Amino acid sequence: MLYLVRMDVRLPADMPPAQAAEIKSREKAYSQSLQRDGRWPHLWRVAGEYANYSVFDVEGHDELHELLSSLPLFPYMDIDVTPLARHPSAIA
Numbered sequence: 001m002l003y004l005v006r007m008d009v010r011l012p013a014d015m016p017p018a019q020a021a022e023i024k025s026r027e028k029a030y031s032q033s034l035q036r037d038g039r040w041p042h043l044w045r046v047a048g049e050y051a052n053y054s055v056f057d058v059e060g061h062d063e064l065h066e067l068l069s070s071l072p073l074f075p076y077m078d079i080d081v082t083p084l085a086r087h088p089s090a091i092a
C-alpha cells in the first residue's frame with residue numbers, strides 16, 4: 001500500500017544542539033536505509049518549513065506505524081497519514 005505522509009518537526013527550543021544533531025544523524029541513516037530498500041520512495045522538503053512530504057510503500061497500516069514510530073525524530077514530530085488508492089484515470 002502507498003501512503004502520503006506529512007511530518008512536521010518540532011524540536012524543543014531548549015534541546016542542546018549536540019543532542020539535536022545526534023538525533024538528526026540517526027534519522028538520516030534510518031531514512032536512507034528505508035529509501036534504499038524501497039519502502040520510502042519519496043522524501044521531499046516542504047519549502048520554507050521544517051517539514052516533509054513522504055511516500056511510503058509498505059504492506060499496510062501496521063508496518064507503516066512500526067516504521068514511523070521507530071524514527072528517531074518520532075517524539076518530536078506531528079505526523080499526518082493519508083492512505084492512497086489507485087485513481088481510475090491513472091495510466092501509470
Ligand SMILES: O=C(O)CC1=CCC(=O)O1
Pocket residue numbers: 007009027028029031043050051052073
Ligand atoms: O528533516 C525532516 O523532514 C525529518 C526527516 C525525515 C527523514 C529525515 O532524514 O529527516
